[in-house]
Amino acid sequence: MIDPFGRVVSYLRVSVTDRCDLRCVYCMGEDMHFLPKAEVLSLEELERLCAAFVRAGVRKLRLTGGEPLVRRNIMSLIDNLGQLVKDGRLDELTLTTNATQLAKYADGLAAAGVRRINISLDSLNPERFQAITRWGRLDQVIEGIMAAKAAGLAVKINTVALKEGNEDEHDHLVEWCGEHGFDLTFIETMPMGEIHADRTEQYLPLTLVRQRLEHRWTLTDIDYRTGGPATYVRVEETGRRIGFITPMTHNFCESCNRVRVTCTGTLYMCLGQNDAADLRTPLRASESDHLLDAAITEAIGRKPKGHDFIIDRAAHPAVGRHMSVTGG
Numbered sequence: 456m457i458d459p460f461g462r463v464v465s466y467l468r469v470s471v472t473d474r475c476d477l478r479c480v481y482c483m484g485e486d487m488h489f490l491p492k493a494e495v496l497s498l499e500e501l502e503r504l505c506a507a508f509v510r511a512g513v514r515k516l517r518l519t520g521g522e523p524l525v526r527r528n529i530m531s532l533i534d535n536l537g538q539l540v541k542d543g544r545l546d547e548l549t550l551t552t553n554a555t556q557l558a559k560y561a562d563g564l565a566a567a568g569v570r571r572i573n574i575s576l577d578s579l580n581p582e583r584f585q586a587i588t589r590w591g592r593l594d595q596v597i598e599g600i601m602a603a604k605a606a607g608l609a610v611k612i613n614t615v616a617l618k619e620g621n622e623d624e625h626d627h628l629v630e631w632c633g634e635h636g637f638d639l640t641f642i643e644t645m646p647m648g649e650i651h652a653d654r655t656e657q658y659l660p661l662t663l664v665r666q667r668l669e670h671r672w673t674l675t676d677i678d679y680r681t682g683g684p685a686t687y688v689r690v691e692e693t694g695r696r697i698g699f700i701t702p703m704t705h706n707f708c709e710s711c712n713r714v715r716v717t718c719t720g721t722l723y724m725c726l727g728q729n730d731a732a733d734l735r736t737p738l739r740a741s742e743s744d745h746l747l748d749a750a751i752t753e754a755i756g757r758k759p760k761g762h763d764f765i766i767d768r769a770a771h772p773a774v775g776r777h778m779s780v781t782g783g
């Protein structure tokens with residue numbers, strides 16, 4: 456799949472549910488309304504959708520949400536998609552998770568063919584973790600992370616940089632990840648979805664985060680890429696990598712290779728734009744895939760050049776939908 460700007464689209468992120476067992480303050484409001492079941496694609500439909508993208512040239516698939524591991528029977532989908540990796544039709548199957556359910560699933564994921572996993576963790580302090588997630592338990596998450604490590608999965612920790620939220624912990628996170636052999640990626644908060652809070656009070660530019668880290672750590676720029684939007688440095692003291700995802704301070708759209716589909720089968724060609732394509736109608740209209748394949752081709756033909764997020768105290772969020780809808 457090649458978009459109008461000559462970019463090859465080879466990476467699909469699939470939100471398998473809009474539901475989550477946490478309510479991170481920058482991600483969701485407290486009183487979220489989740490989708491009725493009839494609107495959500497079945498696991499079989501999600502698999503058919505993924506297969507259509509793989510036929511069209513996708514080589515990397517990431518399952519996300521909401522929280523992918525709270526979807527009932529999710530392992531049946533992961534096992535079937537893992538088969539595509541084992542057959543060589545897909546280079547990588549991975550997922551982004553909050554790790555609350557990982558102690559239960561880590562071994563199964565490794566057996567299914569998952570090699571790497573991204574885990575969201577914004578604080579190593581139990582009280583603070585609970586405050587950020589509104590009710591999460593850090594010990595449960597740490598248990599999940601260690602289960603993933605024990606299962607042989609390569610772990611990357613994703614931390615949203617939060618002004619006055621976790622900025623005093625960044626050195627500790629680098630140290631902790633170094634001790635456990637995890638890479639770490641910092642993410643800037645993006646203005647997505649109404650959260651009934653002022654985002655200018657949460658936003659911390661990663662240029663500043665990096666400057667502060669350099670007081671304690673020796674950071675060397677490296678060429679490493681994972682197919683995602685992060686740029687990486689090596690921490691000389693620990694030997695591990697730190698990634699920076701900077702949708703606000705540096706727009707990385709020129710190298711964008713990905714599209715996202717929600718659990719209702721809505722395809723977003725850009726995380727930061729509202730244009731979308733309905734894939735559920737062609738999927739459900741026919742048992743053959745020709746309508747679906749045509750809808751995907753048509754949608755890729757209007758992938759926009761990029762996004763333009765602005766965090767503004769007075770304004771509405773740049774895009775109305777929450778990250779939990781499109782999938783992080």
Ligand code: SAM
Nearest residue numbers: 482520521522551552553575644645778779783
């Ligand atoms: N439940 C899974 C998890 O916690 O990783 C997957 C979904 S979650 C929406 C994916 C990632 O998006 C998380 O790392 C989360 O911190 C991040 N995220 C959510 N809302 C965000 C926002 N407004 N700006 C930046 N990152 C956000």
